[in-house]
Amino acid sequence: xxxxxxxxxxxxxxxxxxxxxxxxxxxxxxxxxxxxxxxxxxxxxxxxxxxxxxxxxxxxxxxxxxxxxxxxxxxxxxxxxxxxxxxxxxxxxxxxxxxxxxxxxxxxxxxxxxxxxxxxxxxxxxxxxxxxxxxxxxxxxxxxxxxxxxxxxxxxxxxxxxxxxxxxxxxxxxxxxxxxxxxxxxxxxxxxxxxxxxxxxxxxxxxxxxxxxxxxxxxxxxxxxxxxxxxxxxxxxxxxxxxxxxxxxxxxxxxxxxxxxxxxxxxxxxxxxxxxxxxxxxxxxxxxxxxxxxxxxxxxxxxxxxxxxxxxxxxxxxxxxxxxxxxxxxxxxxxxxxxxxxxxxxxxxxxxxxxxxxxxxxxxxxxxxxxxxxxxxxxxxxxxxxxxxxxxxxxxxxxxxxxxxxxxxxxxxxxxxxxxxxxxxxxxxxxxxxxxxxxxxxxxxx
Amino acid sequence: xxxxxxxxxxxxxxxxxxxxxxxxxxxxxxxxxxxxxxxxxxxxxxxxxxxxxxxxxxxxxxxxxxxxxxxxxxxxxxxxxxxxxxxxxxxxxxxxxxxxxxxxxxxxxxxxxxxxxxxxxxxxxxxxxxxxxxxxxxxxxxxxxxxxxxxxxxxxxxxxxxxxxxxxxxxxxxxxxxxxxxxxxxxxxxxxxxxxxxxxxxxxxxxxxxxxxxxxxxxxxxxxxxxxxxxxxxxxxxxxxxxxxxxxxxxxxxxxxxxxxxxxxxxxxxxxxxxxxxxxxxxxxxxxxxxxxxxxxxxxxxxxxxxxxxxxxxxxxxxxxxxxxxxxxxxxxxxxxxxxxxxxxxxxxxxxxxxxxxxxxxxxxxxxxxxxxxxxxxxxxxxxxxxxxxxxxxxxxxxxxxxxxxxxxxxxxxxxxxxxxxxxxxxxxxxxxxxxxxxxxxxxxx
Numbered sequence: 001x002x003x004x005x006x007x008x009x010x011x012x013x014x015x016x017x018x019x020x021x022x023x024x025x026x027x028x029x030x031x032x033x034x035x036x037x038x039x040x041x042x043x044x045x046x047x048x049x050x051x052x053x054x055x056x057x058x059x060x061x062x063x064x065x066x067x068x069x070x071x072x073x074x075x076x077x078x079x080x081x082x083x084x085x086x087x088x089x090x091x092x093x094x095x096x097x098x099x100x101x102x103x104x105x106x107x108x109x110x111x112x113x114x115x116x117x118x119x120x121x122x123x124x125x126x127x128x129x130x131x132x133x134x135x136x137x138x139x140x141x142x143x144x145x146x147x148x149x150x151x152x153x154x155x156x157x158x159x160x161x162x163x164x165x166x167x168x169x170x171x172x173x174x175x176x177x178x179x180x181x182x183x184x185x186x187x188x189x190x191x192x193x194x195x196x197x198x199x200x201x202x203x204x205x206x207x208x209x210x211x212x213x214x215x216x217x218x219x220x221x222x223x224x225x226x227x228x229x230x231x232x233x234x235x236x237x238x239x240x241x242x243x244x245x246x247x248x249x250x251x252x253x254x255x256x257x258x259x260x261x262x263x264x265x266x267x268x269x270x271x272x273x274x275x276x277x278x279x280x281x282x283x284x285x286x287x288x289x290x291x292x293x294x295x296x297x298x299x300x301x302x303x304x305x306x307x308x309x310x311x312x313x314x315x316x317x318x319x320x321x322x323x324x325x326x327x328x329x330x331x332x333x334x335x336x337x338x339x340x341x342x343x344x345x346x347x348x349x350x351x352x353x354x355x356x357x358x359x360x361x362x363x364x365x366x367x368x369x370x371x372x373x374x375x376x377x378x379x380x381x382x383x384x385x386x387x388x389x390x391x392x393x394x395x396x397x398x399x400x401x402x403x404x405x406x407x408x409x410x411x412x413x414x415x416x417x418x419x420x421x422x423x424x425x426x427x428x429x430x431x432x433x434x435x436x437x438x439x440x441x442x443x444x445x446x
Numbered sequence: 447x448x449x450x451x452x453x454x455x456x457x458x459x460x461x462x463x464x465x466x467x468x469x470x471x472x473x474x475x476x477x478x479x480x481x482x483x484x485x486x487x488x489x490x491x492x493x494x495x496x497x498x499x500x501x502x503x504x505x506x507x508x509x510x511x512x513x514x515x516x517x518x519x520x521x522x523x524x525x526x527x528x529x530x531x532x533x534x535x536x537x538x539x540x541x542x543x544x545x546x547x548x549x550x551x552x553x554x555x556x557x558x559x560x561x562x563x564x565x566x567x568x569x570x571x572x573x574x575x576x577x578x579x580x581x582x583x584x585x586x587x588x589x590x591x592x593x594x595x596x597x598x599x600x601x602x603x604x605x606x607x608x609x610x611x612x613x614x615x616x617x618x619x620x621x622x623x624x625x626x627x628x629x630x631x632x633x634x635x636x637x638x639x640x641x642x643x644x645x646x647x648x649x650x651x652x653x654x655x656x657x658x659x660x661x662x663x664x665x666x667x668x669x670x671x672x673x674x675x676x677x678x679x680x681x682x683x684x685x686x687x688x689x690x691x692x693x694x695x696x697x698x699x700x701x702x703x704x705x706x707x708x709x710x711x712x713x714x715x716x717x718x719x720x721x722x723x724x725x726x727x728x729x730x731x732x733x734x735x736x737x738x739x740x741x742x743x744x745x746x747x748x749x750x751x752x753x754x755x756x757x758x759x760x761x762x763x764x765x766x767x768x769x770x771x772x773x774x775x776x777x778x779x780x781x782x783x784x785x786x787x788x789x790x791x792x793x794x795x796x797x798x799x800x801x802x803x804x805x806x807x808x809x810x811x812x813x814x815x816x817x818x819x820x821x822x823x824x825x826x827x828x829x830x831x832x833x834x835x836x837x838x839x840x841x842x843x844x845x846x847x848x849x850x851x852x853x854x855x856x857x858x859x860x861x862x863x864x865x866x867x868x869x870x871x872x873x874x875x876x877x878x879x880x881x882x883x884x885x886x887x888x889x890x891x892x
Contacts, residue, residue, distance in 0.1 A: 166687025238813025241612025367684025
């Protein structure tokens with residue numbers, strides 16, 4: 001069944017029609033969720049295109065508008081909520097070939113959307129700078145995908161979240177109007193397309209702020225009990241004089257799922273997986289001593305270049321490793337309020353026991369260090385999952401539900417009128433990643 | 447009256463005996479305080495020595511111990527509480543010739559105590575690093591003096607205070623025992639001599655952590671009213687995505703005292719004096735817009751190399767400039783609790799009106815952004831000063847009293863037993879900067 005769009009695409013464009021390839025490039029890591037799996041399993045695009053230039057992106061956009069074909073943008077497909085899954089078929093716009101680092105200045109870089117995070121760092125580090133924050137899929141994820149579908153990660157203990165003012169400087173966006181063209185959004189204007197799943201514009205290029213590239217040591221500290229590990233993490237998070245990039249705290253049995261680290265993760269111990277500036281290690285060790293922790297693993301930045309990065313066991317890679325051992329596991333995403341006593345964390349840890357295993361990631365929320373949790377959950381039924389979510393919410397925790405592909409039903413909870421209005425302007429036919437933005441669905445239904 | 451110590455000093459040592467010179471080198475900026483002025487005006491050393499090597503420091507220490515001569519260490523004498531004023535005469539050990547930067551690595555440097563802060567930065571910046579925090583006397587102050595008598599400053603909005611774990615890595619200390627020798631203190635051990643006014647050891651060398659040398663733009667933003675300026679400052683302080691080094695907020699009429707800046711400080715406006723990473727300026731300008739501020743002055747980092755640094759109008763240089771206009775003015779040092787609504791700040795601002803003019807500096811306290819204040823005060827009597835201090839304390843503000851030369855009566859409020867015990871060990875005759883440490887005075891009296 002040849003698509004009518006094919007004849008409108010430029011001859012030079014890399015087009016993939018092989019059904020196996022297309023099926024593969026229609027997926028992300030939604031299978032972490034037993035709720036999303038049946039909803040998304042049969043969603044597949046007609047074809048995938050891989051433009052190498054912004055001009056080709058414009059031509060693809062024009063062809064889609066002409067034929068009213070849905071277009072879903074894809075980076076590396078490392079998302080977990082079906083952000084880049086084509087609900088209504090059509091074209092997948094895979095931006096992985098649009099991957100140049102255009103320039104680097106002190107504290108800022110200009111990159112194309114398909115550049116991989118690790119590849120960007122390789123270039124910016126030559127000048128002493130690096131990406132401020134990254135997901136645990138750092139090695140494969142693209143910057144455009146991270147901005148479009150991510151929210152924060154390794155580095156957020158210093159810089160907060162991607163949505164915070166200052167963490168994205170400018171974007172170039174290709175529109176889906178009758179005559180697609182390029183818009184440049186700067187300053188607060190970037191929020192029109194930031195974390196919008198590519199529903200209201202095709203981000204082709206970004207100016208992103210950079211942070212200093214400290215030599216980061218990787219450290220594991222183990223503790224006899226989880227709450228001591230959690231309090232250690234909080235104190236480290238608030239220690240302004242100790243430079244860190246990652247504070248990831250795991251209750252037992254989560255460390256037992258990290259196959260490659262079994263030698264350094266003693267039975268029944270809680271573990272802290274950390275990235276600490278080498279220049280802060282001496283002070284850091286005093287903090288470890290104060291909390292009675294044991295350093296079981298330490299690599300210098302130079303040593304850390306070899307082997308698996310410790311960060312690849314944190315954030316949502318924790319879930320990945322656990323599911324490699326036990327595929328019935330799923331997870332939650334929870335933000336706990338500012339409370340250095342960690343009362344609500346302790347309550348949930350005690351209340352759910354082994355059913356919801358505690359995994360904390362510390363990060364900054366509007367200037368304050370808060371614990372986020374990506375708890376591992378022993379899944380039974382959707383009813384029980386929802387009951388657990390409701391219990392968290394009634395007790396005062398905020399759930400960013402990872403079991404929905406609807407933009408607003410995840411972490412945002414409300415319709416972003418600015419993003420909907422921007423979609424109305426740049427995607428009047430509603431072709432971009434259809435079915436994901438509730439605000440648009442409600443607008444077009446009414 | 448030739449001192450008996452003279453014959454014991456090495457021939458090569460730079461010794462100053464000229465009474466005018468000695469009198470000048472016996473002073474700091476205690477005259478900011480009308481309470482300290484009469485207490486310290488007549489304090490003067492017998493002679494000043496300026497060693498160029500650690501070996502010479504050891505020889506001076508030995509000579510003082512042999513003759514039981516008091517020894518008071520001095521950096522640049524930019525303190526404000528008589529930290530380096532010799533209460534019992536004796537020798538001033540001026541370390542300004544011990545000023546080498548021994549090495550620089552990523553995020554850390556080793557420097558001699560008499561190195562000036564600006565001179566250190568000049569060298570470390572070649573590698574992309576700079577001192578984490580500095581007082582407004584940055585151009586003349588020494589690192590040893592800052593550690594011995596300072597507490598934080600420009601940069602503390604990111605790194606907290608000097609006393610925070612991680613902000614001082616190691617020190618070398620010359621003792622005053624019968625056979626003076628060198629101790630190296632690392633990790634938490636550095637707290638034995640950190641902010642001890644040189645009462646319990648002579649710091650000769652330090653390993654200090656460094657921060658990234660962003661290109662810092664200098665910016666003044668003005669506001670119609672002080673509380674809007676203060677709230678702008680708080681929001682900027684908590685904006686994790688916007689990199690800044692200084693947030694200094696001044697109620698009218700304080701800006702009227704800044705003679706060199708009159709063209710950019712409109713009548714009756716509150717002013718924010720700021721240092722912002724150039725790479726964050728675009729996002730920063732959106733915040734200015736949100737609060738209705740007006741940017742009246744902006745220099746790039748390159749432009750800022752010429753002319754007076756904006757930071758030289760902040761922290762306690764604000765007091766200096768105000769006293770140049772009106773020498774009857776004095777000041778307070780206040781820490782307000784974490785409260786983004788700034789209720790207590792607003793109360794004090796309203797309550798005292800023109801008598802206590804509000805000047806805020808935002809900094810981090812154990813991970814949270816808090817406003818400190820160095821209010822300018824129209825001085826009348828000591829009773830009224832104490833009344834104002836008491837009122838602040840009863841309302842919940844913390845006063846670090848700048849009107850005392852006693853170590854514990856300033857910001858600390860309690861005796862640091864570790865520091866007293868360390869003095870007993872390394873200065874058994876109590877010769878180092880006598881009369882400043884209450885814990886020692888009480889110990890020797892009992």
